[in-house]
Amino acid sequence: MFKHMKLVLFAAFVMVSFLSQTPVSASGNVTQVEPKADKILKQMSNYLKSQQHFIAQAETSYESILDSGQKITYLNQVNIYLKRPDRLYVRRTGMIRNQDIFYDGNTLTLYSRNKHMYASAKVPPTLDQMFDYAIDELHLVAPGSDLLYSDVYQGLMSDVISGMYIGTNKVNGILCHHLAFRGKEVDWQLWVEAGNRPIPRKYVITSKWTAGSPEYSLTILSWDSEKAIPEGRFHFEPKEGDVKVVFLKPDEINGAKKRIRELRK
Amino acid sequence: MKGLAIFIVSVGLFGAVSVLDFTDPGSLTRVGLTQAKAYYGTGRRIARRTARRTARRVARRHNYYRAPAVYAPPVAAAGLAVGAIVASLPSSCSSVSVNGITYYNCGGTYYQPAYDGPNLVYVVVEPPR
Numbered sequence: 095m096f097k098h099m100k101l102v103l104f105a106a107f108v109m110v111s112f113l114s115q116t117p118v119s120a121s122g123n124v125t126q127v128e129p130k131a132d133k134i135l136k137q138m139s140n141y142l143k144s145q146q147h148f149i150a151q152a153e154t155s156y157e158s159i160l161d162s163g164q165k166i167t168y169l170n171q172v173n174i175y176l177k178r179p180d181r182l183y184v185r186r187t188g189m190i191r192n193q194d195i196f197y198d199g200n201t202l203t204l205y206s207r208n209k210h211m212y213a214s215a216k217v218p219p220t221l222d223q224m225f226d227y228a229i230d231e232l233h234l235v236a237p238g239s240d241l242l243y244s245d246v247y248q249g250l251m252s253d254v255i256s257g258m259y260i261g262t263n264k265v266n267g268i269l270c271h272h273l274a275f276r277g278k279e280v281d282w283q284l285w286v287e288a289g290n291r292p293i294p295r296k297y298v299i300t301s302k303w304t305a306g307s308p309e310y311s312l313t314i315l316s317w318d319s320e321k322a323i324p325e326g327r328f329h330f331e332p333k334e335g336d337v338k339v340v341f342l343k344p345d346e347i348n349g350a351k352k353r354i355r356e357l358r359k
Numbered sequence: 360m361k362g363l364a365i366f367i368v369s370v371g372l373f374g375a376v377s378v379l380d381f382t383d384p385g386s387l388t389r390v391g392l393t394q395a396k397a398y399y400g401t402g403r404r405i406a407r408r409t410a411r412r413t414a415r416r417v418a419r420r421h422n423y424y425r426a427p428a429v430y431a432p433p434v435a436a437a438g439l440a441v442g443a444i445v446a447s448l449p450s451s452c453s454s455v456s457v458n459g460i461t462y463y464n465c466g467g468t469y470y471q472p473a474y475d476g477p478n479l480v481y482v483v484v485e486p487p488r
Contacts, residue, residue: 191477204477209472337461337472342480
């Protein structure tokens, strides 16, 4: 009897300590985030939300693992012009992408500057909804858009298992708080500017379950929330010689894939 | 739960960079890639984004992922079926405009340019009339 009592008490102790140390988030994930990391992430999110408009210059890198296992890193320069709640212009420049994205609260246009081809789609009326639509329906996914939603904290934290405050370090000469988070699918790190402008200076996502663990990174080089953005920036006007094309629908892509699978049998 | 995790992984590969997006038929031979590599979506793995939107996709039951899908078999371009998607056009194509839509006629096979996400691709279509 005494022996069993001990066992029950031990089980109760384990349960209580487990519950007290591992809060369960709304999504049902067990999360362990250091308060300091959580606080800085919230400050950054609130600061971004308060920015009604901004112009940011960034550098991004994508890693691509070839069939041979060789890792290739592609760099892009990105200029972001954002006005809440419903305007965006992004200019991407790099070896692979020389593209502009226009969003004016109604239409999203993707323009390839090298090939002079553009596609337009009617999209939802706010940035948040537009990003979701672009990802789900148009397959336009820019990982950096994680930082452009109106509530960045909510989005970033939705799959987090744990979060740590690592320390301070400089990114391009700017002192930052270094945070590291672990998710079920990806791990990610943020360097948030120290001081009264908690700007995300660097963001790294690691796809840890993909062989070769490719990473995406974004570094913000400049941030201007003073300069007004002319309305024309968000509208696309085709020039002579520009060719209008369509966005492929998911079933067209899946159809092509299915035919290949059948051919291979 | 395990099935869900596998599904998340399977839909997780986006934010894609096509290795071949910048190539044209001429540069393919210059950089020494094989003809097979001209077909869109040859095997590669790319960094993906945070899982937030992945979960959203699961909820919406989208079943789509970009890489390493191969959309067209590595056969001679002339043998491509309607609906096949390639990353670049074969050589010596002429552009044709029918009813305001631009097509490319490459030795009798017609291609329509389109965006698959951010990637400019070419879909084999019936000859436009």
